[in-house]
Amino acid sequence: xxxxxxxxxxxxxxxxxxxxxxxxxxxxxxxxxxxxxxxxxxxxxxxxxxxxxxxxxxxxxxxxxxxxxxxxxxxxxxxxxxxxxxxxxxxxxxxxxxxxxxxxxxxxxxxxxxxxxxxxxxxxxxxxxxxxxxxxxxxxxxxxxxxxxxxxxxxxxxxxxxxxxxxxxxxxxxxxxxxxxxxxxxxxxxxxxxxxxxxxxxxxxxxxxxxxxxxxxxxxxxxxxxxxxxxxxxxxxxxxxxxxxxxxxxxxxxxxxxxxxxxxxxxxxxxxxxxxxxxxxxxxxxxxxxxxxxxxxxxxxx
Numbered sequence: 001x002x003x004x005x006x007x008x009x010x011x012x013x014x015x016x017x018x019x020x021x022x023x024x025x026x027x028x029x030x031x032x033x034x035x036x037x038x039x040x041x042x043x044x045x046x047x048x049x050x051x052x053x054x055x056x057x058x059x060x061x062x063x064x065x066x067x068x069x070x071x072x073x074x075x076x077x078x079x080x081x082x083x084x085x086x087x088x089x090x091x092x093x094x095x096x097x098x099x100x101x102x103x104x105x106x107x108x109x110x111x112x113x114x115x116x117x118x119x120x121x122x123x124x125x126x127x128x129x130x131x132x133x134x135x136x137x138x139x140x141x142x143x144x145x146x147x148x149x150x151x152x153x154x155x156x157x158x159x160x161x162x163x164x165x166x167x168x169x170x171x172x173x174x175x176x177x178x179x180x181x182x183x184x185x186x187x188x189x190x191x192x193x194x195x196x197x198x199x200x201x202x203x204x205x206x207x208x209x210x211x212x213x214x215x216x217x218x219x220x221x222x223x224x225x226x227x228x229x230x231x232x233x234x235x236x237x238x239x240x241x242x243x244x245x246x247x248x249x250x251x252x253x254x255x256x257x258x259x260x261x262x263x264x265x266x267x268x269x270x271x272x273x274x275x276x277x278x279x280x281x282x283x284x285x286x287x288x289x290x291x292x293x294x295x296x297x298x299x300x301x302x
Contacts, residue, residue: 010057011065011116011124012084017056020087025054028081031158038195047165051078058082065117066213070157072164079161090150091125091133095299096205097145098136104299111290114212114283121292130296152202156189163188179227186230190237194244201258204265207231211269212279231270238263 012020029052036044058069059080067088071080092109099106112128115121126133137143163169163185171178193200210226238245242259243252272278290298 010084011122012087014056017083017087021054021056021083024083024086025052028052028054028086028154028158031155032079032162034196035155035159035162035192038192043166047162048077050162050165051076053078053080055080055082057084065119067117068210068213070161072161072169074164074168074170077165079158079165081158086154088125089153090146093149093153093202093205094133094136094142094146095125095129095131097142097149098131098139099299100145101139101141102299102302105290107286108290108295108298110212111286112292112295113209114287115292117213128292128295129298131299131301135301148199149202149205152199153206155193155196155198156200156203156206159189159192160185162192179230182226183230183233186234187237190234194241197247197250198245199247199250199255199259200238200245200262203234204262204269207234207266207269211273212283226273228270228273231266231273235263235267235270238266 032050032052036047036050039047053073059082067085069080069082069085072078073080092113096106096109098104099109108129112121112125116123116128121128126136164181166188167181167184169181169185190200207226213226238259242256242263245259246252246255
């Protein structure tokens with residue numbers, strides 16, 4: 001499994017999710033096939049046949065809408081990708097790229113996520129910020145960057161879940177054993193991404209969200225516990241050979257420093273997790289300083 005799950009509360013309607021499933025199912029299946037293609041015959045045999053399950057919403061409720069309800073069912077040899085979760089992060093990353101292109105305050109997006117996660121806000125990302133998705137995607141930087149970010153996040157998620165199948169890692173309760181399982185699945189995912197020459201560009205963003213999900217006012221329990229040790233292990237893997245996560249034709253002079261910067265960001269999140277008082281303080285500060293009332297003017301179309 002990965003980092004948590006979502007409750008049964010809905011922010012997208014069924015029609016929207018059905019349409020999204022039709023659009024993304026082939027791409028997700030192809031991503032898994034591409035990952036299996038870089039494995040040895042022995043590794044593929046260890047994983048066995050994989051089924052991709054795409055329910056509209058997460059079948060697991062743990063007390064918060066984390067939108068991180070991806071998991072591997074080891075017994076059934078399937079990977080579960082809730083469409084609502086996938087669509088949410090696609091929309092969120094489009095907005096994040098838009099905010100970057102327009103030099104708007106990204107804290108608004110984090111505030112939105114935290115409020116949505118804890119049930120204080122039910123709007124989908126574009127509705128919350130009163131932005132037209134089609135108009136935002138006409139911006140070339142936004143379209144290209146968000147697609148790149150989603151691919152990076154998506155590949156890590158799917159490779160991580162394949163790691164659960166490869167190592168037969170079944171769900172455990174909280175504790176060191178569960179954290180060790182997650183590190184094992186992370187290491188498998190990093191190996192797969194390195195073999196494919198795939199960037200880890202979006203991992204700091206993803207782990208940031210997971211870090212905030214470790215502390216929820218809704219009292220959620222993570223099915224994929226995060227820890228400082230887990231983040232340090234990922235950061236050190238990148239630092240050991242940053243060029244391994246780049247395509248053959250990548251501009252290494254430019255990209256390697258970016259990968260190392262990503263490792264530093266992930267290591268910084270590890271430090272954040274060790275301070276039990278800091279995360280709640282950040283949540284309270286961000287949501288107070290960037291309230292819902294300011295979302296509609298946070299990054300408008302010009």
